[in-house]
Amino acid sequence: METQSTQAIQKSKWCRFKLFLLSPLSPAMKWGLLSCLLIALGFGGVGFVALLRPYGFIPALIFGLALLIAGLILSVVVTLLFAAVKRLRWQVFLVIFVSIILTVLTLLLAVYVIPLMIFCMIGVYLAIMFATGQYKTLRKPKKILRYGLLVISSATVILMLVLIIWPGPLLSPGDRPEVARLALPYYGRVQSRDIPALSNPSFPGSYSYAIHFYASAEQRIAPFPGQVTLLSQTVDMSEILNGWSGLRRSRLGFGPDALPLNAQVWMPEGEGPFPITLMVHGNHTSGNRSDGGYAYLGELLASRGIIAASVDQNFLNGSNLYDILSSFGLERENGVRAIILLEHLRQWHAWNADPSHVFYNKVDFDNIALIGHSRGGEAAALAAALADLYHYPGNGSVILGFPFSINTVVAIAPTHRQYNPAGMEVSLTGVNYLVLHGGHDKDVSSFMGSDMYSMTDVSDYGMKASVWIKHANHGQFNTIWGRNDMPGLMRLATNRRLLMPLEEQQTMAKVFISAFLEATLHGRDEYAALFRDFAHGADWLPPALYVTDFMDSNMKMLDSFDSGFDLSTSTSQLVSYSAQGFDKWTFTELSSKFRSTNRVLMLQWGDKDSTQTPIFKAEFAKSAVCMGDRLYVSLSSGNRNYNNSNVSFQIRLTDAHGRTSTMHINDFGGVTNPIDAHIFSPLAAAIMGSTSEPVLQMVSIPTELFEGLQGEIVSMEWIMETSEAVQTLYVDDLRVERLAS
Numbered sequence: 108m109e110t111q112s113t114q115a116i117q118k119s120k121w122c123r124f125k126l127f128l129l130s131p132l133s134p135a136m137k138w139g140l141l142s143c144l145l146i147a148l149g150f151g152g153v154g155f156v157a158l159l160r161p162y163g164f165i166p167a168l169i170f171g172l173a174l175l176i177a178g179l180i181l182s183v184v185v186t187l188l189f190a191a192v193k194r195l196r197w198q199v200f201l202v203i204f205v206s207i208i209l210t211v212l213t214l215l216l217a218v219y220v221i222p223l224m225i226f227c228m229i230g231v232y233l234a235i236m237f238a239t240g241q242y243k244t245l246r247k248p249k250k251i252l253r254y255g256l257l258v259i260s261s262a263t264v265i266l267m268l269v270l271i272i273w274p275g276p277l278l279s280p281g282d283r284p285e286v287a288r289l290a291l292p293y294y295g296r297v298q299s300r301d302i303p304a305l306s307n308p309s310f311p312g313s314y315s316y317a318i319h320f321y322a323s324a325e326q327r328i329a330p331f332p333g334q335v336t337l338l339s340q341t342v343d344m345s346e347i348l349n350g351w352s353g354l355r356r357s358r359l360g361f362g363p364d365a366l367p368l369n370a371q372v373w374m375p376e377g378e379g380p381f382p383i384t385l386m387v388h389g390n391h392t393s394g395n396r397s398d399g400g401y402a403y404l405g406e407l408l409a410s411r412g413i414i415a416a417s418v419d420q421n422f423l424n425g426s427n428l429y430d431i432l433s434s435f436g437l438e439r440e441n442g443v444r445a446i447i448l449l450e451h452l453r454q455w456h457a458w459n460a461d462p463s464h465v466f467y468n469k470v471d472f473d474n475i476a477l478i479g480h481s482r483g484g485e486a487a488a489l490a491a492a493l494a495d496l497y498h499y500p501g502n503g504s505v506i507l508g509f510p511f512s513i514n515t516v517v518a519i520a521p522t523h524r525q526y527n528p529a530g531m532e533v534s535l536t537g538v539n540y541l542v543l544h545g546g547h548d549k550d551v552s553s554f555m556g557s558d559m560y561s562m563t564d565v566s567d568y569g570m571k572a573s574v575w576i577k578h579a580n581h582g583q584f585n586t587i588w589g590r591n592d593m594p595g596l597m598r599l600a601t602n603r604r605l606l607m608p609l610e611e612q613q614t615m616a617k618v619f620i621s622a623f624l625e626a627t628l629h630g631r632d633e634y635a636a637l638f639r640d641f642a643h644g645a646d647w648l649p650p651a652l653y654v655t656d657f658m659d660s661n662m663k664m665l666d667s668f669d670s671g672f673d674l675s676t677s678t679s680q681l682v683s684y685s686a687q688g689f690d691k692w693t694f695t696e697l698s699s700k701f702r703s704t705n706r707v708l709m710l711q712w713g714d715k716d717s718t719q720t721p722i723f724k725a726e727f728a729k730s731a732v733c734m735g736d737r738l739y740v741s742l743s744s745g746n747r748n749y750n751n752s753n754v755s756f757q758i759r760l761t762d763a764h765g766r767t768s769t770m771h772i773n774d775f776g777g778v779t780n781p782i783d784a785h786i787f788s789p790l791a792a793a794i795m796g797s798t799s800e801p802v803l804q805m806v807s808i809p810t811e812l813f814e815g816l817q818g819e820i821v822s823m824e825w826i827m828e829t830s831e832a833v834q835t836l837y838v839d840d841l842r843v844e845r846l847a848s
Contacts, residue, residue: 305633307647308621309614312411314375319465322419323367327360330369330396330419337465339368342450346505349438359422366443368451369419371398373409374469382474382514382628383414383455385448389481389522391588393424400585403613404478407621413628414470418451420444420483441526442501444486448477449494449509456510474628476515478620480584481551484521488540488559491516492533500528515539515627517620519584520548523555534562539627540571541638543619545579545612546652546800549592549601549786553699554800560656561669561705561839570626570659572638574619575802577652577782578607584616602785611649618647635659639807654779654802656741662842665731668694668708681728682841688712688719688827697743697837699800707803708838709745712827721827725841732820734762737844738808743801744780745835754778754836757826760813768813772806772825778836779804803839 321337322330329335341361348363356362375381386404388397398419405415423440437443452475458466479487491513499505516538527533540563542556560573582588589609593601607615619637622644626634636643638657658664666677674692676683686692691711697704712721732738744754755778759769772778783799810820827834 305636305643307618308411308625308634308637309407309617309647311407314377314410314412316376316406316409317374319372319374320370321372322369323365325360325365326367326369327358330367330421331371339454340450341365341367342447344443344446346502347439347446347499348443351437361422363443366422366447367419368447368454369398370416370451371402371405371419373405373415374466375409375412375414377412379469380459380471381412381414381469382476382624383416383452383470383472384408384476384478384624384628385416385418385451386478387418387420387444387448387480387483387486388585389479389483390424391421391481391585393421395421395587397421397424397585397587400587401478401480403586404617404620407617408624411621411625411629413476413624416451416455418448420447439501439526441482441486441522442489442528444482445489445493446499446507448479448486448490449507452511453509472511473514475511475513476517476624476628477513478517478519479521480519481581482522482525484518484542484556485523485525485559487516487518488521488535489526489528489533491535491538493528500531513538515624516541517623518542518556518559519616520544520551520581521556521559522551523558532562533559534564535559536564537568538563539565539569539623541619541623542573543579543584543616544573544575545581545584545607546575546577546782546802547579547602547606547786548581550581552786552798554704554802555699557697557699557704557803561667565658565660566664568660570635570638570657572619572623573656573803574638574641575654575782576607576612576615578605579612579615579651580606583607583609583612586613602787605785607649607651611651614647615649615651618644639805652782654782654804656803656805656840658739658840658842662739662844665727665841665843667840668838669706677841681731683726685724685726686710686722688721689723690714690833692723695837697801697803697839698745700798705839710827710836710838711745711833713829713831713833721829723825723827724822725824726822727820730819732810732823732843733845734810734813734816734818734820735846736810736820737846738810738823739805739840739842739844740808741803741805741839742778743803743837744778745801745837746780746832753780754834755828757828758808759824759826760810760816760820761822761824762816763819763821764817766816768816769826770813774812775806775808776804778806801837803837805840 319337320331320334321339322335323339323341325341343364344366345362345364348366351363361367370385386398386401388400391397396419398417398421401417405417408415423437423444425437455466455470456472458464459468459470459472461467477487477490479485493499493507494509494511494513497506497508499507516535518541521542524532540560542560544551544554544556554575557573560571563571565571580590581592582590583606586609590603590606591601622634622637625631635657638655641648641653641655664679665681666679671678672694674684674694689710689712691709693709694706695709697707710721710723746754756772757769758772758775759767761767779802781799781801786798810816827836
């Protein structure tokens with residue numbers, strides 16, 4: 108009896124506690140508000156943890172409390188809406204299905220908070236329904252319907268998560284990076300040249316090197332704690348850079364009027380002077396030190412007699428959460444990234460002239476290279492353009508006046524057109540330019556660097572090259588960034604199974620970057636052979652699919668197709684064109700994954716009934732092309748439907764005596780089809796659509812292989828092979844190289 112009495116008293120106390128805590132709320136609101144507390148605590152915890160490491164305790168606490176309050180308000184509102192309905196009807200289940208759809212979309216758009224809110228809504232509803240026992244009052248058919256809908260909804264959510272997280276099956280053995288083979292664009296018979304034996308440029312050289320750190324004073328967050336031995340100046344960018352919030356200033360300890368010059372240096376040991384290369388990262392979470400991710404390049408270049416400095420611009424970076432707190436980020440920061448690079452070089456110029464400095468007479472200022480990644484790649488090209496200007500184009504009161512010019516730019520997966528000074532696009536003249544881009548890039552997903560490649564003029568001096576690598580991604584060019592190109596939940600929508608291993612991707616980067624700098628900074632022109640035909644590096648490069656384009660000052664541009672609107676003649680007046688049997692031939696912009704890039708000539712046939720064989724004819728001006736010359740043209744198929752046959756055609760040359768000779772395009776490597784790197788997992792791919800893109804491949808056509816011709820070549824005809832499917836061919840950069848004496 109005493110035990111029963113005690114239990115009754117305890118039960119009575121618990122009932123009175125519940126009554127005190129929740130009365131006079133309805134059962135729905137009682138359980139809903141209890142759910143709200145858990146939801147709000149979850150929101151606050153996520154916000155606090157997200158900001159704690161990069162921004163410190165106080166900002167993290169403030170943001171966590173703000174999210175806690177927001178989560179509480181949102182959950183209460185949702186609970187009140189549900190509680191206002193006396194009997195929860197089938198319409199509520201519609202909310203679940205709509206929520207699932209919204210969740211998929213928000214995951215793909217990398218909006219972090221909205222999916223959490225949607226799942227909270229579902230959780231509140233289920234808590235109300237089952238905790239209050241409302242499902243018991245339903246008749247059996249309705250109960251079965253509710254349970255059925257609940258099972259379907261839950262299964263849909265689980266399936267959605269599985270499809271997003273699962274990267275998908277390997278598509279075929281040829282798509283696996285570990286077994287793929289080099290897709291050689293040309294063959295030895297066609298590309299026979301007297302090329303000296305080359306050593307692997309990714310191997311360390313003969314120089315030992317020392318490591319230095321320099322930084323500006325008065326920084327709240329030390330860039331290289333305990334390692335700085337050299338003091339640098341600060342730079343005033345307040346006339347250019349807007350949006351520097353008070354929160355950013357309080358966290359970093361400086362504003363746009365005193366931006367620091369910080370870098371890690373790999374200095375070859377010896378008297379010098381040595382060429383110098385500055386490396387700069389792009390936008391990434393500012394709490395991570397992105398500048399440390401290029402040590403693999405710094406060590407290699409220093410061992411090969413090139414000063415390498417990895418520049419810190421983390422203070423210009425942010426994050427999605429931080430930008431919300433700081434008025435959505437900075438304005439014109441890409442222009443500032445470029446000028447800071449040049450200010451680093453101005454600092455080096457002063458040190459180089461100071462007899463008391465450790466860097467005295469160490470730098471060869473006739474051989475300067477800039478290596479930039481992502482936004483840093485765009486900044487590097489912009490810096491090369493600004494280096495020769497006295498006034499800053501966006502504000503003439505800002506004086507530049509740098510005492511040097513840039514010899515070489517290497518852009519790794521660069522952005523493009525994020526910042527155009529004075530509204531004008533940037534172009535380069537007489538600057539060596541190399542662009543690398545991964546086909547598996549999920550950050551700068553389209554081949555934006557092909558624009559700057561197209562807009563770089565090396566007709567009088569220098570060379571330019573582009574290299575597209577199928578299974579390389581954005582982040583693995585930087586050791587710190589790694590495999591995940593997309594932030595937050597968005598990374599779950601990507602196909603990570605086909606990604607090239609980090610070691611292989613960085614080996615590939617070392618091969619191409621080191622070879623390019625050997626050619627442009629050390630004058631070892633023989634390394635240009637790697638970019639004419641990457642088969643020269645078959646023993647150095649990891650197995651992958653590479654697509655390359657190249658031009659140097661030994662080649663003469665016959666037609667770039669970049670300007671003018673007269674289809675019958677080139678702007679150079681060196682070529683005239685005619686065509687028959689095509690459905691369409693016109694100028695167009697090359698359509699990449701998610702944007703258009705440089706302008707090309709498009710030929711299309713097979714859609715309309717025609718009795719004529721499609722023939723495209725280029726007639727050359729007098730002495731423009733002669734036997735012994737080598738013609739080059741950049742080609743790509745536009746056939747995104749993989750059931751279509753490959754673009755194929757005969758090439759017929761005619762000399763001044765009317766003699767003709769014909770070969771097949773496949774004798775010179777053929778035409779590349781649009782390539783799909785399959786960057787998304789199956790569900791995301793179904794929503795986003797095809798991620799294939801046409802990539803221009805240089806095709807070399809040596810005239811000496813066409814038998815029976817002599818003297819001047821007056822025309823070249825492409826005689827298209829037809830099929831039942833529509834065929835599209837993109838044509839760019841028709842050029843000639845005179846090899847015969």
